[in-house]
Amino acid sequence: MKKKIYSYENQELEVTWDLKRCIHAKECVHGLPEVFDVNRKPWIDPDQESDSEKIVETIERCPTGALQYHFKNKENPEQPPSKNKLVIAEDGPLYAYGNLKVVDSEGNEVMRETRLAFCRCGASSNKPLCDNSHIEAGFESGCSYNPERLELEPQEEQGGELLIKLIDNAPFVVEGNYELVGGDQCTETQKRMSFCRCGASANKPFCDGSHKKIGFQTT
Numbered sequence: 001m002k003k004k005i006y007s008y009e010n011q012e013l014e015v016t017w018d019l020k021r022c023i024h025a026k027e028c029v030h031g032l033p034e035v036f037d038v039n040r041k042p043w044i045d046p047d048q049e050s051d052s053e054k055i056v057e058t059i060e061r062c063p064t065g066a067l068q069y070h071f072k073n074k075e076n077p078e079q080p081p082s083k084n085k086l087v088i089a090e091d092g093p094l095y096a097y098g099n100l101k102v103v104d105s106e107g108n109e110v111m112r113e114t115r116l117a118f119c120r121c122g123a124s125s126n127k128p129l130c131d132n133s134h135i136e137a138g139f140e141s142g143c144s145y146n147p148e149r150l151e152l153e154p155q156e157e158q159g160g161e162l163l164i165k166l167i168d169n170a171p172f173v174v175e176g177n178y179e180l181v182g183g184d185q186c187t188e189t190q191k192r193m194s195f196c197r198c199g200a201s202a203n204k205p206f207c208d209g210s211h212k213k214i215g216f217q218t219t
């Protein structure tokens with residue numbers, strides 16, 4: 001994974017922005033245009049808003065986690081949402097929100113986050129994360145899914161850690177409690193599922209083994 005992190009400060013807060021993770025979803029620009037202004041240099045200026053809580057609220061809506069914040073004199077208050085959620089973007093990434101622990105094939109932790117956007121088209125040069133390559137690749141996937149694959153079971157627990165295991169040259173596997181959202185479909189489940197990240201599955205967003213046929217490489 002690539003990183004290019006820029007830092008912006010006011011007296012209370014440090015805001016960081018990872019250029020490699022930003023896919024220009026524009027939540028920031030629409031949420032607080034005085035602070036996040038792409039026509040200004042630097043484009044982020046936390047001094048433009050005296051209420052740091054408003055900056056924090058906007059940052060927490062950044063769906064990729066490109067924007068993060070750190071209070072200088074107190075604990076970082078960002079908490080994962082009470083439910084883990086995976087949201088399928090039409091012809092785009094899989095957004096993950098929650099108590100996310102991402103591990104590699106050997107189980108080594110590679111990220112612990114509350115907001116991430118995973119590549120689904122297979123074309124990102126920043127795998128496993130989305131870098132907007134789906135646009136140039138003309139990725140067409142819709143956002144619906146077959147709910148029968150998720151075996152609807154009553155949920156006793158919600159939240160908790162969502163483990164996302166990146167399998168080399170293959171899908172990522174999700175374990176834990178989560179809600180899968182695609183368009184107006186929404187299913188709560190605890191089913192361990194493999195999500196396609198090569199772009200070739202005929203049963204998106206789930207893996208159907210097509211990554212082997214196309215010789216998908218994750219590095």
Ligand code: SF4
Nearest residue numbers: 022024025026028062
């Ligand atoms: S909300 Fe996040 S991903 Fe979207 S433009 Fe702002 S920094 Fe980039």
Ligand code: FES
Nearest residue numbers: 196197198207210
């Ligand atoms: S990762 Fe795409 S079909 Fe398995």
